Amino acid sequence: MSFGKGHHLHLIDGSAFIFRAYHALPPLTRKSDGLPVGAVSGFCNMLLKYIDGNTGADAATHVAVIFDKGSHTFRNEMYDQYKANREAMPEDLSPQIPLTRRATEAFNIACKEMEGYEADDMIAALSCRAREAGGRVTIVSSDKDLMQLVGDGVEMLDPMKNKRIDREGVFEKFGVYPDRVVDVQALAGDSVDNVPGAPGIGIKTAALLINEYGTLEELLDRAEEIKQPKRRETLIGHRAQIELSKKLVMLDCDTPLDFTLDDLEIRDADPDVLLPFLAEMEFRTIVKRISDKMGREAPAVAEAPAAVPEGVDPPAELPGAPDLPFDHGAYEKVSDAPALERWIARIRDLGHVSVDTETDSLDEMRANLVGISLSVEAGKGCYIPLQHRPDSTDDLFGSDALAEGQMPLGECLALLKPVLEDDAVLKIAHNMKYDLKVLARYGIAMAPVEDTMLMSYALYAGEHNHGMDELSERYLGHVPIAIKTLIGSGKAQRTFDKVPLEDAVKYAAEDADITLRLWQTFKPRLPARRVTTVYETLERPLIAVLARMEQAGVQVERGTLSRMSGAFAQKMAELEAEIAELAGRPFNVGSPKQLGEILFDELSLTLPGGGKPKTGKTGAYSTGADVLEDLATIHDLPRRILDWRQLSKLKSTYTDALQDHINPETGRVHTSYSIAGANTGRLASTDPNLQNIPIRTEEGRRIREAFVAPEGRTLVSLDYSQIELRILAHVAGIDALKAAFAEGQDIHAITASEMFGVPLAEMTPDIRRQAKAINFGVIYGISGWGLARNLRIPREEAQGFIDRYFERFPGIRAYMDETIAFAKANGFVQTLFGRRINTPEINAKGPTAGFARRAAINAPIQGTAADVIRRAMIRMDAAIEGLPARMLLQVHDELLFEVDEAAADDLIGRAKDVMEGAAHPAVDLSVHLAVEGGKGATWAAAH
Known part of the structure; x- marks a missing residue:
């Protein structure tokens, strides 16, 4: 029977399945010869899941997996830069691509590809022909480029989310219906495929324009009517580029096919073909599962030892969960x-x-x-x-x-x-x-x-x-x-x-x-x-420790918070008056749009590197913290805006919001710690977040005054002194820093003296502050721009400080280079205690690579510090047993306790010993971990 009414065609995006399988699973090699097969294994599981789910009245009658064949297509003839920015295929994925084709054929599913045409064009041609024949089509993919095909008789299915995408789903994604998707894409372009589009126009703006003018052609013909000058000039000046972009994104429903829809009829898999292929791939679990399902004896699978990189776990070689269905x-x-x-x-x-x-x-x-x-x-x-x-719903009064x-x-x-x-x-x-x-x-x-x-x-x-x-x-x-x-x-x-x-x-x-x-x-x-x-x-062991801390909570005075909120509001009003004077007129300080107009139109400010911040999709100027910090190096207005925003955040996030977090039963605030929140092992505090209360400003430190001890008790704070710098001195072997720590000297003053040649006796607070910013900035891989923002100085001067720092402490540069090299070779870095922080983006290109390198440099240092305080927390209960004390909070390098007043000094002594010795015996640090302790009626007084 020829394909027609009542038939349902499923078109599976093969490339999407492959890349999903490759990125979703850990590496897996074939045991007999070390051939990478992880993507093939995942691909087979996805096909199995699809086959098992293809039941019921809505099941497919015809199906095909459509693949790309080669990278050069007719679009490259139109535009030689098409997809020119695509990164090379991962080395271990390339040999798996032909095997996914073999897998498709082994499952007896039609496997189609064509030289010179993309899989998307084949899917378009098949969809159009199936719809013309009176049948239905489901495109199994979430690729936005295929959404232009959705319409009567054609829908998409996102296989990962198990979500169907119809016309309304396309509108939700693009802001237009499927018949206008190519117009929006032509304007917005596509950085992944290197489709140029119209510079500065994104999806939202493109959708607004197309909805207003109806079609791309109408928009371009009437571009002179557009009132926004830059947008008008872009459309007029780049018309040819935009029209080319539409040709690049439009799928070809007339793609010539050397097969028919009838060739895609669903067929059962032949066990004599499928099982030998799976056994050849050495997929034991899948072989057993399908053998049982088909009532066949499972074929033998090779038992040769695997060639596996050190420290990598190939799932097929390890015992694990039985491969049973979820019934x-x-x-x-x-x-x-x-x-x-x-x-x-x-x-x-x-x-x-x-x-x-x-x-x-x-x-x-x-x-x-x-x-x-x-x-x-x-x-x-x-x-x-x-x-x-x-x-x-009709029980208005509720019921027990x-x-x-x-x-x-x-x-x-x-x-x-x-x-x-x-x-x-x-x-x-x-x-x-x-x-x-x-x-x-x-x-x-x-x-x-x-x-x-x-x-x-x-x-x-x-x-x-x-x-x-x-x-x-x-x-x-x-x-x-x-x-x-x-x-x-x-x-x-x-x-x-x-x-x-x-x-x-x-x-x-x-x-x-x-x-x-x-x-x-x-x-x-x-x-x-x-x-x-x-x-x-x-x-x-940390689970129970944190559970007890969270249950204990910390007492917070509502009245103190309320008074602070009032004081912050008054200070904000004073800043608003000062800001209005600097701006030359009053405006809504909380409005990014109005602020942008003041800064860049009325004051004509430009960024230190030249130019104005790139406008967003709304056409408004960017006034984020990074922009204001850059501008603060040249003008007072952005400095005052930053001060106002900080007070606004303190008020809304802490002095106002903390009052709502006071538990009515306990009268205390109970935060929740996420153990697996940060990759480095640092704990994260939520509901409320008590770890981000700023302590570098007087206003931020005042918030800690609201955290109090009950009558007869006192709060004790113990804090590691510059623990990350001490760990850096150890891992990078910096003798000057080690000596300074050993002698109890001011490390920031020592650094300033080393860098700037200033005797300690002549050290000024400003020079020390600069050295402190560099000390901590280097740990986080800070750039010249970043340091310039922190110190509010020109970028060239900040970069000079960093260059001089590396000259004075060459061990730091060596540590950074060695760490990056290790990460690139192994895909992870480690703390001194063996915590593994994986670095999957370390070999990427572009901005992602810079972030990945900075993260890799910082992770062993920050992670080791996090491990140290975890070890201290885990040992603390045994150390303070018998004391009328309990641990309440952990804030990065600080622990906060509540204790009877008479036992405070005893607690400080015991807790300090635990914290200073937390690294031993696992790690023999060459730098002493110093801990500073204090006590008081409030957290502010204790710290």
Whole structure:
């Protein structure tokens, strides 16, 4: 039967599948000969997932995977710079490209490519012909270039997000409907494909213009009518370039094809072809999975040792999670004691369980427990609903009534408490700290624990994020149920206790199942990547420490914050008057648009390097902090604006907002620490962020006055003195800095004396301040521009300081060069304690490369400092045991404690010993880690 009405064609973007597979998975080599096959493995899994999902009334009747063939096409004849900026294909991906074609054919799926034409043109031609024949088309891709094809009978499917893209989806992306997409692209250009477009016009502006004038041709014919001078000149002066751009982005529906739609009819895979190919690739898991599915005996797979780079874990060689489907129908709802007791017996038999709590809030200090999910084996999970409520929209007064079919909360916790507190049973969770704190509020002290989020962090910091959904998709090939599908979003969002039990079981049990499989996947990789010690000594023990700190919180005085807010408002008003005088007229200081007009039109300021900041898509001048810091080196107005913005931020972010964070039950502020937030190991504080309270200004330091000790208690602050500079002196072998630290000298004054030839006796505060800025700036790979902004001096002078610094301390330049070389060769850098910070962009080109190099230079120093304070925090509880004291906060290099007044000095002595000796015995530093301590009724007084 010829292709026609009732038929459904799926066109898979082969290149997108390949690159997604390549970037999503860790490197994998074939064991017999070391051939890279990671992208092929991922590609096969994606095809399998597609085939398994191609069921039901909407299933495809015809399918093809469309590939690019070669890089030279008819567009290069039109414009020789087309795609000229594309980076070369990664060396280990190139040999895998032909294998993906073989994989497609092995699955008996049509595999098509044509010399001189891009895959997108073939997809366009096939889509047009299928639609003309009366059939439907789904383009399996998220490529924006294909969105011009969407329309009646043609839609797109983003396979990663499992999201369909129709005409409205295209409008959401481009601001126009599919028939005008090429017009918008012609104006906006494309830096990736090197399509020139109209300089200075982005997608939003292009869409506005096309919507106003109807078509690109009409816009260009009437360009003289445009009132905005620069935009008018751009369209008139670059008309030929814009028209060429439209030809480059328009897909060719008349692309000649040497096959027909009927050739693309779906065919079952031949096991005698597919299984030998998969065995040849040595994909054991896939071979077994498909053999079982086809009822065939699995062919033998080579057992030769793998040629694997040191420290890299090839997943196929390591034990991991069983490759089982996620069957939501197999998950169990536990609603009575006998059912839960059966689960508990199994937990005790196996000695481990993954645990996940469902609550009605993200705030662990206020969240109510709604249910608990458990899993002990891959593919098996249960959910114990406890406090779900009917989601009745007509119940205007609310209700405490519980939905039917749940287990009584007290009965459930009484049964679970012994096993969750049993030292012989390992509890596994993703972001365990949250579950620890929730269950602690119900009297359960869960231990011992493991955290799959922190395993991922120890293994892959810098490579990707560590959220459960992303890890599931990346390492298990499974897209979890999205929470938004259950609770909604925005104003219509509901809490989890209103989710129907049937839906809650599938979602919650799946989370526990995924967590268990991630644990099975990551645990063997820790020793393979040599990060077991990092996970076991720096990550895992910190969970309970931070949970206790967050539960303790810190007392904050609402009245003090309120008075500060008033004082800041008054100071802002004074600055506004001063700003108006400098500007020559009053204006809205908080308006970037008005500020830009003042600075660049009325005052005619230009950046130190010449010119005015590039206008954004709205046509307004850029007035970000970087621009103002540059301008502050030449004019007072931007300096005052920066001062005003700082006060505005202090008021809105701290003195106003902190009042809302005071817990009504405890009267204290309870921040939350993210252990896996920064790649270097630094902790991040959120809700509220207490780590970014500025201390370099008097106003910023005053905020700490609102943090107080209760009556009879005092606050103690202990702070590492210049820990990162000390670590730099050690790793770079800088004798002058080591000697200065050993003798307790002023390191910034010593640096200034070394650099500028000024005797210490003649040192001025300004010279010392410059040296301090350079000392800390160098650690972060600061540029001449960056230092110029910090010191508000000309760039040439700042660059001269940096050059002189490297001349005086040559060991620093050597350290930087060696670190970058190591990162380029290995793809990561390490702290002194073995923490691995991956550097996937280190060999990139352009601006990304500069950032990656600076990050690689800084990471071992900042990361080592972060590891030191982690080690101190982990040892602290044992050191201060017996003292009426508790640790409250960590702010980068500082720890804050609350202690009875009489025991403050004893606490300082013990805590200081722990902090100064935190590196030993793992690392023998050649520089002493000095810690300064203080105490007081407020945080400001203690610090």
